[in-house]
Amino acid sequence: MQLDKMVAFHKAAGDPTRxxxxxxxxxxxxxxxxxAGKLGLRPPTITHHLKKLRDTGMVYxxxxxxxxxxxxxxKKLTFMAEAVTRIGDxxxxxxxxxxxxxxxxxxxxxxxxxxxxxxxxxxxQLKKRVVVLAYYVKAFQPGKTYEEKxxxxxxxxxxxxxxxxxxxxxxxxxxxxxxxxxxLNPQEMWPVVV
Amino acid sequence: MQLDKMVAFHKAAGDPTRxxxxxxxxxxxxxxxxxAGKLGLRPPTITHHLKKLRDTGMVYxxxxxxxxxxxxxxKKLTFMAEAVTRIGDxxxxxxxxxxxxxxxxxxxxxxxxxxxxxxxxxxxQLKKRVVVLAYYVKAFQPGKTYEEKxxxxxxxxxxxxxxxxxxxxxxxxxxxxxxxxxxLNPQEMWPVVV
DNA sequence: CATCTAATTAGTTAAACATCTAATTAGATG
DNA sequence: CATCTAATTAGATGTTTAACTAATTAGATG
Numbered sequence: 401m402q403l404d405k406m407v408a409f410h411k412a413a414g415d416p417t418r419x420x421x422x423x424x425x426x427x428x429x430x431x432x433x434x435x436a437g438k439l440g441l442r443p444p445t446i447t448h449h450l451k452k453l454r455d456t457g458m459v460y461x462x463x464x465x466x467x468x469x470x471x472x473x474x475k476k477l478t479f480m481a482e483a484v485t486r487i488g489d490x491x492x493x494x495x496x497x498x499x500x501x502x503x504x505x506x507x508x509x510x511x512x513x514x515x516x517x518x519x520x521x522x523x524x525q526l527k528k529r530v531v532v533l534a535y536y537v538k539a540f541q542p543g544k545t546y547e548e549k550x551x552x553x554x555x556x557x558x559x560x561x562x563x564x565x566x567x568x569x570x571x572x573x574x575x576x577x578x579x580x581x582x583x584l585n586p587q588e589m590w591p592v593v594v
Numbered sequence: 595m596q597l598d599k600m601v602a603f604h605k606a607a608g609d610p611t612r613x614x615x616x617x618x619x620x621x622x623x624x625x626x627x628x629x630a631g632k633l634g635l636r637p638p639t640i641t642h643h644l645k646k647l648r649d650t651g652m653v654y655x656x657x658x659x660x661x662x663x664x665x666x667x668x669k670k671l672t673f674m675a676e677a678v679t680r681i682g683d684x685x686x687x688x689x690x691x692x693x694x695x696x697x698x699x700x701x702x703x704x705x706x707x708x709x710x711x712x713x714x715x716x717x718x719q720l721k722k723r724v725v726v727l728a729y730y731v732k733a734f735q736p737g738k739t740y741e742e743k744x745x746x747x748x749x750x751x752x753x754x755x756x757x758x759x760x761x762x763x764x765x766x767x768x769x770x771x772x773x774x775x776x777x778l779n780p781q782e783m784w785p786v787v788v
Numbered sequence: 789c790a791t792c793t794a795a796t797t798a799g800t801t802a803a804a805c806a807t808c809t810a811a812t813t814a815g816a817t818g
Numbered sequence: 819c820a821t822c823t824a825a826t827t828a829g830a831t832g833t834t835t836a837a838c839t840a841a842t843t844a845g846a847t848g
Contacts, residue, residue, distance in 0.1 A: 644825095659823095661825095
């Protein structure tokens with residue numbers, strides 16, 4: 401995540417009124433007037449704050465008749481909130497040989513994957529491991545959720561140790577787990593390779 | 595975590611210069627002039643920013659001769675960064691019968707713990723469970739780290755299902771795990787009971 | 789198409805804030 | 819105790835921002 405996006409996120413979260421809006425939306429969607437009422441503020445003030453929250457992507461809206469409902473995207477919120485705990489990692493990666501060409505990528509996949517698509521072994525070098533993890537995770541459909549069993553079964557079609565692969569997908573933010581179901585993260589949360 | 599502390603945290607993190615300072619300190623401690631040099635700013639500016647970072651508790655300092663080194667407290671940083679993803683939970687607790695007197699606490703402990711200190715069963719009601727978890731976790735020394743084996747052994751002196759207890763301690767932020775070692779969190783991170 | 793509702797934009801005001809220079813303080817050392 | 823180094827405080831300046839009122843816009847509906 402780049403610096404100015406992180407700044408925008410924390411600036412957005414760094415205001416009592418906006419934090420209270422986030423707290424309200426965690427309970428479920430609300431429309432502007434309702435928020436204004438609950439907080440004892442005027443509608444334009446709410447618009448002002450919602451604009452900042454929406455700019456970060458953690459809030460989105462849907463219209464129903466005349467009323468616009470605002471929703472909290474808890475996944476995005478969590479991702480952005482945790483980004484500061486990893487700050488600098490991306491730069492380190494960018495410096496330290498983390499650039500990768502398509503040619504290199506092909507080479508890595510060729511080295512670790514057999515002709516019939518099986519993973520020979522999990523690469524121990526981080527960069528290579530991420531390339532391999534990204535390759536296999538693309539089989540999942542964005543937005544769809546999967547049971548742990550399904551995930552395990554899919555992994556076993558190409559690698560025996562399914563627990564390791566599943567754990568690494570979570571660890572590197574390719575997927576996340578909620579209520580014991582698994583779902584692909586948006587690509588912008590994936591580690592920066594290629 | 596209360597609202598104004600969260601506001602202060604995100605205000606502190608909502609500035610590019612301060613985020614760059616956090617990124618620098620993640621690599622290890624630095625003194626003021628070094629930070630000023632790396633960021634191309636004047637020392638008073640760094641003092642100004644460090645004051646804000648220190649006020650939140652995520653940065654602390656140690657003196658060595660004439661030079662003051664600034665350290666990042668990554669545990670505190672992580673805790674505060676993640677607090678926004680749980681915002682409102684505490685209020686719900688505070689409303690919903692979450693006040694507890696010392697008398698009630700004694701009663702709960704008496705009900706669930708035998709005379710020789712064993713846990714009869716894990717309470718299913720959240721409030722009671724937290725009371726019990728807090729009681730047993732106090733055996734650990736603040737600041738000391740423990741191997742998973744040690745933790746398990748201790749739990750087994752009072753309850754068979756050590757995995758559950760260990761997991762709940764982590765889940766409720768009584769302890770945290772790092773490099774496969776366990777350590778007590780500061781009490782301010784514990785759930786608000788008593 | 790006139791009218792209603794909810795949201796947004798425009799413009800104002802007071803407060804907060806990031807940065808700088810200059811002056812001061814806190815400790816260490818000869 | 820004079821002097822050095824590093825950090826902090828004080829004060830100034832320009833920018834950002836949270837809140838409001840008043841005016842406008844975007845859609846829905848009779």
